[in-house]
Amino acid sequence: MKAKILLWCGISILVVGVAAAVWWLQRPQAITFGDDSKVTLAGKDYGKRHTPPASKGSARRGSFTTTGDMLVLWFRQQYDPKQWHNFQYFLYDKSGTACVGSSGLNYGNRGRQGDELIGVEFSAFPRRQAKFLVGVQENSNGSQEIADRKFVVSNPARAAFANWTAEPLPATKEDEDLAVTLTRLVFGADTTYNRNQDNPDDPINKGVEARFQVQRGGKPVNNWQPVSVETSDATGNHINGWCNTQWNGNDGTTTYQWGLWSDELAWKLKFEFSQQSDFADNELWTVQNLPLQPGHMQDFWNYGTRRSQTNAPVAEAEVNGVHLRIFPAKRFTDMSPNSQPQGGLTIQADGALPEGMRLTLVKLTDDQTNDVGYWESGSSRVNKTTLYRYQLRDLFGITNLSVTCALHKSRFVEFTAKPEKAAATEPKP
Numbered sequence: 001m002k003a004k005i006l007l008w009c010g011i012s013i014l015v016v017g018v019a020a021a022v023w024w025l026q027r028p029q030a031i032t033f034g035d036d037s038k039v040t041l042a043g044k045d046y047g048k049r050h051t052p053p054a055s056k057g058s059a060r061r062g063s064f065t066t067t068g069d070m071l072v073l074w075f076r077q078q079y080d081p082k083q084w085h086n087f088q089y090f091l092y093d094k095s096g097t098a099c100v101g102s103s104g105l106n107y108g109n110r111g112r113q114g115d116e117l118i119g120v121e122f123s124a125f126p127r128r129q130a131k132f133l134v135g136v137q138e139n140s141n142g143s144q145e146i147a148d149r150k151f152v153v154s155n156p157a158r159a160a161f162a163n164w165t166a167e168p169l170p171a172t173k174e175d176e177d178l179a180v181t182l183t184r185l186v187f188g189a190d191t192t193y194n195r196n197q198d199n200p201d202d203p204i205n206k207g208v209e210a211r212f213q214v215q216r217g218g219k220p221v222n223n224w225q226p227v228s229v230e231t232s233d234a235t236g237n238h239i240n241g242w243c244n245t246q247w248n249g250n251d252g253t254t255t256y257q258w259g260l261w262s263d264e265l266a267w268k269l270k271f272e273f274s275q276q277s278d279f280a281d282n283e284l285w286t287v288q289n290l291p292l293q294p295g296h297m298q299d300f301w302n303y304g305t306r307r308s309q310t311n312a313p314v315a316e317a318e319v320n321g322v323h324l325r326i327f328p329a330k331r332f333t334d335m336s337p338n339s340q341p342q343g344g345l346t347i348q349a350d351g352a353l354p355e356g357m358r359l360t361l362v363k364l365t366d367d368q369t370n371d372v373g374y375w376e377s378g379s380s381r382v383n384k385t386t387l388y389r390y391q392l393r394d395l396f397g398i399t400n401l402s403v404t405c406a407l408h409k410s411r412f413v414e415f416t417a418k419p420e421k422a423a424a425t426e427p428k429p
Contacts, residue, residue: 081114300344
C-alpha cells in the first residue's frame with residue numbers, strides 16, 4: 001500500500017512538472033524596458049483578413065483586411081499613459097544577417113491609453129525559414145532604447161518556393177530616353193542610419209548600396225537619380241526603400257533601407273529615377289512673397305481637412321496638366337527656439353498625380369534669396385486631393401518665402417541581380 005502511495009506521489013509530481021514545463025514553454029513572450037514599459041507578443045496571423053487574438057470568436061473588434069496576403073503580428077503595448085511612447089518593430093532572419101522594418105500599423109483595437117493592442121504588418125519576412133526574430137525599439141520623451149532580447153516567431157507561411165536567376169552585372173535597362181546601367185549591388189553596407197549605437201554591426205544600421213551610371217539621349221548625365229526602390233524576391237517578399245545618392249563624376253552611388261535576405265539567388269529591383277534640375281518651362285511653377293504666418297504644428301498637419309481653420313490658398317496654377325495650390329507657410333509658435341522643424345509648407349494637387357509623375361521642390365529661399373532648409377514629409381490623400389508637406393528649418397527673422405517646384409515624369413527601370421556582401425570595415429582604433 002505504501003509503495004502504491006509513493007508511486008502515485010511520484011506520478012503526480014511528474015504530471016505537475018510536465019504541466020509546469022508546458023506552461024513555461026507556451027507562456028507569452030514579453031520584453032520589459034528600462035522605464036518598466038512592456039511589450040508582449042499576443043498573436044500572429046497570415047492572409048488577407050486579420051483579427052486581434054482577444055476578438056476571435058466574439059465581436060471581432062479591431063479586425064481589418066489587406067489587399068494581399070500579409071503577415072501581421074499582434075503586440076500588447078503597456079506603458080505610463082502620462083508619457084508619450086512609440087514602439088518600432090524590426091524583423092530579422094534567425095541568424096541576424098539582415099532585417100526589415102514594419103510596413104504598416106493598425107490600431108483598430110487600441111484599448112485604453114497605456115495598454116493597447118496593435119497589429120504590426122510585415123510585407124517581407126524569411127519565408128523559407130521555420131522561425132524568425134523580431135526586435136523592438138522604444139521611443140519616449142526624447143529618449144530611445146533598443147531591447148537586447150528579441151521575440152522568436154514561428155513562420156506561419158513556410159513553403160517551398162521557386163528560385164529566380166540573376167543577370168550578370170553590369171546590366172543596362174531603358175525607359176524612354178533614359179538608360180541606367182547597374183554596375184554593382186551590395187548588401188550589409190554602411191548607411192547614415194544609426195539606430196543601435198551599442199552595436200554598429202546590427203543589421204538595423206545597415207542597408208543596400210547600388211552603383212550605377214545614367215545616360216539621357218546617349219549622353220552621360222548626373223541630374224537624374226534614384227529616389228525610391230522596390231525590392232522583391234521569389235518567395236513573395238516586397239519592400240520599399242528611399243535612396244540617399246552621392247555622385248563622383250558620372251558614377252552614382254545610392255544607399256537605402258530596406259533590402260531583403262541575401263541567401264536568395266536573386267532580387268528584383270525596381271528603381272524610380274527622378275530629374276533633379278534643368279526642368280522644362282512647362283514643368284516649373286514659382287511663387288514669390290509667400291507669407292510665413294504664425295501657427296501651431298497641428299495647423300500645418302490640418303491643411304485640407306475639415307479641422308483646418310482656413311483652406312484659402314495664396315496662389316494656384318495649372319502645371320503640366322495638374323491643378324496645384326499653395327497655402328501660407330507656417331512658423332510654429334508651439335516649438336522651442338532650438339528644436340526642429342520650425343515651420344511647415346503645404347502644396348495641394350487636385351486628385352492623384354498621373355501615374356509616374358512626381359512633385360519636386362526645386363528651390364526654397366527667403367526674401368533675401370538665402371536658401372531655407374527643409375525636408376519632405378511625404379504625401380497623403382485628403383478629400384479627393386493630394387497634399388505634399390515640407391517641414392522647414394531655421395526660420396528666425398524670415399517673413400516671406402520664394403518657392404519653385406516642378407511637376408515632372410519619372411523613369412522606371414528594373415533589374416534582377418544577386419547582391420554581394422559588403423567588405424568588413426576595419427575597427428576604429
